Amino acid sequence: MRRLFHGLLVAAAVLCATSAPAVDAPAVPDTLAQRIAACTSCHGEHGEGGDNGFNPRLAGKPAGYLHRQMQDFQRGLRHYDIMEYMVAPLTDAYMREIAEYFASQDVPYAPHPVPPTTPAAMARGERLATQGDPSRGVPACMACHGPNLTGVQPDTPGLVGLPYDYISAQLGAWRTDTRSTVAPDCMATIAGRLSDSDISAVAAWLAQRPVPADAHAEPAGSVKPPLHCGVLGG
Ligand code: HEC
Ligand code: HEC
Numbered sequence: 001m002r003r004l005f006h007g008l009l010v011a012a013a014v015l016c017a018t019s020a021p022a023v024d025a026p027a028v029p030d031t032l033a034q035r036i037a038a039c040t041s042c043h044g045e046h047g048e049g050g051d052n053g054f055n056p057r058l059a060g061k062p063a064g065y066l067h068r069q070m071q072d073f074q075r076g077l078r079h080y081d082i083m084e085y086m087v088a089p090l091t092d093a094y095m096r097e098i099a100e101y102f103a104s105q106d107v108p109y110a111p112h113p114v115p116p117t118t119p120a121a122m123a124r125g126e127r128l129a130t131q132g133d134p135s136r137g138v139p140a141c142m143a144c145h146g147p148n149l150t151g152v153q154p155d156t157p158g159l160v161g162l163p164y165d166y167i168s169a170q171l172g173a174w175r176t177d178t179r180s181t182v183a184p185d186c187m188a189t190i191a192g193r194l195s196d197s198d199i200s201a202v203a204a205w206l207a208q209r210p211v212p213a214d215a216h217a218e219p220a221g222s223v224k225p226p227l228h229c230g231v232l233g234g
Contacts, residue, residue, distance in 0.1 A: 042082075043055055043057070043058050046059055048108075048109075049110065053164070053165045057109070059102055060103065060107075060216065061103060061151065061158070062152070063154065064099075064153070064154030066098075067099035068155065070087045072180070074090070078181070079179070109215065112163035112165075113164070114207045117208075121200065125201035125203070125204055125205025128141065129142060129206060137193055138193050145159050146158070146217070146218045146223050148212050150212065151217035152217055152219075153218065153219055157217075161211040161215060164204055174191035175192060
């Protein structure tokens with residue numbers, strides 16, 4: 001018995017020795033998904049967004065939009081320390097590849113809490129989103145973000161399924177120059193024309209809105225913004 005056991009040990013040792021080259025082979029395949037593991041630790045495995053309502057969803061957002069955000073962090077137009085650090089070493093072609101990857105991910109939207117909002121504020125939020133406020137030169141959010149607010153290819157993101165905290169933080173960021181983009185920076189103009197209570201109202205209305213069954217961005221050219229961003233209301 002002892003001899004049999006010893007024999008097995010030797011056999012096992014030989015097996016291990018002969019399979020050694022396999023052990024040396026890379027344990028994890030070198031795929032894009034694996035290379036961007038640092039990104040998905042915050043943005044979710046498929047870019048579905050973090051649980052905290054602040055690490056944004058990337059999944060399904062138009063590729064041109066995602067690519068430009070990475071460029072904007074890189075060229076100091078959009079500020080957020082960790083993001084500026086993460087994209088600093090990436091080439092433009094690689095950022096485009098990452099953008100295409102997240103744009104093609106199709107994962108469900110998680111629900112997020114909406115802070116208590118008065119009916120009057122909800123009505124104001126709905127009005128801004130669907131009709132705008134011509135007296136302040138604010139076009140309807142739908143005029144550019146699409147009739148279902150699901151975004152438009154290739155550059156306009158959807159506003160559905162985004163948490164209240166993220167929407168209000170971004171609108172605030174345009175007002176403080178923490179976020180900007182290459183001209184025409186439509187959102188800087190629009191955010192500058194919204195009051196603080198408008199920002200809370202529109203963020204609450206957008207965040208409570210159920211995500212439509214088809215949340216994909218509208219095809220390029222199918223939504224024509226009524227005004228050019230540079231001349232919104234003059
Ligand atoms: C520590 C967490 C963290 C890590 C790691 C991280 N991000 Fe982010 N990312 C964020 C946060 C938070 C924001 C929103 C910043 C803001 O408010 O402007 C963001 C924003 C973005 C945006 C803009 C999203 C939008 O809808 O406007 C893109 C694109 C992005 N990240 C890609 C990446 C990529 C690619 C990597 C890896 C190379 C990465 N992130 C790593 C936290 C992270
Ligand atoms: C004239 C066209 C236009 C109108 C009108 C417009 N937007 Fe935008 N919006 C854009 C574009 C283009 C972007 C992408 C900006 C960028 O690349 O930095 C954007 C981006 C955003 C984002 C960032 C989303 C993300 O994932 O980070 C938010 C939030 C937003 N808009 C909210 C609004 C709200 C609220 C309204 C209505 C009050 C509105 N927008 C009206 C064109 C518009």
